Amino acid sequence: MTLDRFYPIFDHSDWLRRMLPLGVKLVQLRIKDQPDDAVRDQIAVSRELCRDHGAVLVVNDYWQHAIDLGCEWIHLGQEDLDDADLKAIRKAGLKLGVSTHDDDELERVLAMDPDYVALGPVYPTILKKMKWYQQGLPRVTEWKARVGDIPLVGIGGMSVERAAGVLEAGADIVSAVTDITLNSDPEARVRAWIEVTR
Ligand SMILES: Cc1ncc(COP(=O)(O)OP(=O)(O)O)c(N)n1
Ligand SMILES: Cc1nc(C(=O)O)sc1CCOP(=O)(O)O
Numbered sequence: 207m208t209l210d211r212f213y214p215i216f217d218h219s220d221w222l223r224r225m226l227p228l229g230v231k232l233v234q235l236r237i238k239d240q241p242d243d244a245v246r247d248q249i250a251v252s253r254e255l256c257r258d259h260g261a262v263l264v265v266n267d268y269w270q271h272a273i274d275l276g277c278e279w280i281h282l283g284q285e286d287l288d289d290a291d292l293k294a295i296r297k298a299g300l301k302l303g304v305s306t307h308d309d310d311e312l313e314r315v316l317a318m319d320p321d322y323v324a325l326g327p328v329y330p331t332i333l334k335k336m337k338w339y340q341q342g343l344p345r346v347t348e349w350k351a352r353v354g355d356i357p358l359v360g361i362g363g364m365s366v367e368r369a370a371g372v373l374e375a376g377a378d379i380v381s382a383v384t385d386i387t388l389n390s391d392p393e394a395r396v397r398a399w400i401e402v403t404r
């Protein structure tokens with residue numbers, strides 16, 4: 207399966223309800239600091255919304271809910287991977303996307319046979335505090351050479367204006383949060399993203 211090149215990330219299923227009708231085909235639900243039952247409910251709603259719109263849903267962090275709810279994709283970062291039951295995840299047929307930020311992390315995840323590898327932050331991000339400031343485009347090119355046929359996701363400080371450069375540098379997919387969610391017209395921004403990535 208070829209994943210769409212535009213990969214927005216949202217923190218509530220309401221965002222998916224708004225954005226999927228515009229043509230989003232790959233989307234991550236990334237919920238933080240919510241009660242567990244609320245998270246589960248939102249994953250279930252998002253799964254249905256994505257099914258209705260022919261889109262791929264990636265569940266961030268909550269791999270057990272993803273298994274229980276019959277989801278198809280999860281995204282796990284390095285610390286998530288410390289606690290996750292990879293055997294159970296694979297047994298359930300879940301596809302796995304992983305985060306990387308340096309050489310050691312990349313070596314670690316390549317041994318896990320991931321279904322995509324994310325590299326970040328390509329540009330500085332305002333979404334969360336990170337140890338890394340920015341990887342830059344040459345690092346995207348290096349990562350693509352190292353991951354080979356595994357799809358490479360560029361994340362961190364992405365914008366409509368930066369997307370083409372990141373794809374030209376070697377990313378297969380570009381992922382964005384605040385460029386959309388903090389925009390005064392998120393729908394128009396998503397349309398612009400779709401235009402530059404298809
Ligand atoms: C596509 C994509 N790339 C990286 C991340 C970050 O995952 P992680 O390092 O586990 O951090 P949190 O998102 O859980 O704060 C991601 N979610 N998606
Ligand atoms: C969630 C996340 N993970 C990153 C990583 O590098 O692993 S950067 C990031 C935030 C992306 O948000 P924005 O598009 O607003 O910069």
Ligand SMILES: [Mg+2]
Binds near residue numbers: 266
């Ligand atoms: Mg995580």
